[in-house]
Amino acid sequence: MDGQSGQSAATQPVGIDLVAPEVFAPMLRRLALAAVGVGVGAALLSAVWLSWLYAILIGLAVAVPTIGYVFAFGRRRLWLSGTVIRAHRLFGERAMDLADATGVQLLVYPARLSRIVLRVIVGGDTQSVPLAMYTDVGSGRELHLLGLRKLADALAASELAAAVAISDVLVRQLRAEARDAGLDERPLYQAVRTARSKDGVSPVVLTDSEVAALS
Template sequence: MQQQPNSSEPQRVGLDLIAPEVYAPMLRRFTVLACGVAVVVALLLALLVNWPVAVLAGVLLVAPAAVYSISVRRRRIWLSGTVVEARTLTGLRRVDIAEATGVEVLVFPGRLSRIVLRITAGRGRQVIPLAMYTDAGGGRELHILGLRKLADALAASHLAAALGVSSMLVGQLRAEARDAGLEERPLYRAVHLVRVKDVVQPVALSDAEIATLG
């Protein structure tokens, strides 16, 4: 008899702002280009020094590009219930939002401004991208299902800060549901709030600022 899947297990939802599959072709081209440059440099060095030194130089040139490409393609973030799972080059990291000891919303201002959620639970810490916006008004936001599941997970926390961020994300979902413009979306308003301060360092929004965005 075929075993039925356990329906009690929480749904696993991806939290990647841009899925690795989207930029995989660019990473392949980058790696091929790096290999080509390494070969040319190795051939040129072979004319001046011995072959072992030339080959070693070529390897040293291409290795960082290869490691970077592999690490970026491997990096993923999921949410399963209240647990955030992040896969990196070295392994898998888990942070339970329900057990969070710190919840912060950070804005990184710039030509391409980013807004992220930083969760701290004991000794574990995980950053979750929420959106990024350009100066021209374009950008990308975390998909609706990810925002909803993240808001639900934050609502399960005992922290007042987590509840405030959950309300802000619910406000973002409502704005998207009615197809509101960027100026009416809490995530964009949070970025704009920091941009007008004319700062270059990352800014952690206060609880009061988050409350006004919800």
């Protein structure tokens, strides 16, 4: 019975969104309401010169794209169940098993707000999982501890050496956060700093040696 309970806990879905969609829900609602208001205004203004049919079509053309974006953004979620990443999208869901990964990389998007993501490749499919983002003044947001722990465990189940190395980086990140270490002592921030030192603007893929050097 305890074994079944442990197995169930291991496969319990865990959200791995860097910023949960619920955080943006109030802003998204305001954006949708604003789009409706602008669409109605555009329709009323157009009705001065055009028939109501064309005016309504113009209003819809103005409002619908924004409302569609708001709805699609609210539907996006990332979950991890055991070793399986599930990406919820506007239409359907995509699942990728980290145990079957053919490639695993750490990517950094250097900018004033730099992002570091885990890129997983399974055959011809690719899925990115945001791990952290940092500003150039030393602040930022990191994936919650449970998400990092589950990702580290899932990567450790892979046969790829790169996956195991990144799993070790996430474990070291967890330890740094547990002792409330400064950013300079956190491996994910060190990865961002390494990418920034290259003076590039394109996504930087960390090499095996750069991943290994993250302490």
